Amino acid sequence: MQYDLTKPNTGRTFDYWLGGSHNFEIDRQFADHIAQQWPFIRDQVLGERKRIQDFVQKFYDQGMRAIVDFGSGLPTCNNTHIAAHKIDPKIRVVYCDIDPITVAYGHEILEGQPNVLFLQGDASKPLAILDAPETRALLENNRLVGFNFLSLAHMLTDQQLGEAWRTLYDWAMPGSSMAVSVPAKEWETNPYMNRLVQSYRQVNLFSYYRSPAEFEKLYAPWKLTPEGILACNPSEIPDGDKTKTVRITYVMTLYKE
Numbered sequence: 001m002q003y004d005l006t007k008p009n010t011g012r013t014f015d016y017w018l019g020g021s022h023n024f025e026i027d028r029q030f031a032d033h034i035a036q037q038w039p040f041i042r043d044q045v046l047g048e049r050k051r052i053q054d055f056v057q058k059f060y061d062q063g064m065r066a067i068v069d070f071g072s073g074l075p076t077c078n079n080t081h082i083a084a085h086k087i088d089p090k091i092r093v094v095y096c097d098i099d100p101i102t103v104a105y106g107h108e109i110l111e112g113q114p115n116v117l118f119l120q121g122d123a124s125k126p127l128a129i130l131d132a133p134e135t136r137a138l139l140e141n142n143r144l145v146g147f148n149f150l151s152l153a154h155m156l157t158d159q160q161l162g163e164a165w166r167t168l169y170d171w172a173m174p175g176s177s178m179a180v181s182v183p184a185k186e187w188e189t190n191p192y193m194n195r196l197v198q199s200y201r202q203v204n205l206f207s208y209y210r211s212p213a214e215f216e217k218l219y220a221p222w223k224l225t226p227e228g229i230l231a232c233n234p235s236e237i238p239d240g241d242k243t244k245t246v247r248i249t250y251v252m253t254l255y256k257e
């Protein structure tokens with residue numbers, strides 16, 4: 001596949017921050033520009049990948065042998081199938097991303113690997129992914145599934161998010177689970193953090209940020225595990241002459257009874 005190397009790509013930009021080798025000069029320039037404004041970005045994305053390992057282990061411990069990862073980015077740097085196949089190479093993993101370049105590059109990276117596939121699709125319409133013949137064949141119609149919905153919620157409106165999560169709930173068997181991270185409202189309200197949001201807007205990447213009160217009403221009837229909603233990646237950011245601690249992302253595991 002020919003890549004448009006005049007524009008940065010989100011999946012490859014993430015790969016660069018994660019220390020991967022699947023990125024080009026245009027991605028590295030954009031990633032470095034973002035990192036100048038938000039020096040915590042590498043620690044943040046590395047922490048998020050570490051959490052994928054923990055979520056995958058929890059899915060496995062609770063009997064799930066199939067994972068569907070929405071808005072996955074590139075399948076590199078300890079992404080879901082790598083984490084899953086360390087535990088059990090028979091775990092089936094379906095990746096989905098809306099970006100055709102990420103998906104095409106993902107196909108090259110995954111070529112010949114068993115028990116994993118990558119489909120292009122919109123997480124706001126998840127049935128197209130779940131009911132695709134390739135997914136049905138790989139999952140063998142198993143609906144006891146762990147869903148990853150990580151660093152994606154901010155790319156969907158409330159209506160899209162509420163409908164997507166409800167569709168996943170209705171499709172999944174009881175016992176299924178969903179790992180979710182939601183970027184915090186502070187990205188919108190804090191001027192230091194909002195500079196980064198504006199940089200993304202300049203490359204036409206729009207995003208929506210939420211407080212727990214705003215996203216809690218979107219995930220019913222999924223249930224929250226007793227661990228609750230964890231505020232992760234607190235960072236010390238400049239605030240006048242001092243620094244202050246801000247919340248960056250909320251993380252939680254939901255389940256269907």
Ligand SMILES: C[S@@+](CC[C@H](N)C(=O)[O-])C[C@H]1O[C@@H](n2cnc3c(N)ncnc32)[C@H](O)[C@@H]1O
Nearest residue numbers: 010011071072073097098099122123150151155
């Ligand atoms: C911030 S990255 C997160 C990657 C990965 N989930 C992680 O946590 O490292 C978001 C990814 O979601 C994809 N994306 C954005 N909107 C989407 C949508 N509506 N459906 C599916 N994927 C989407 C982007 O192309 C990008 O690869």
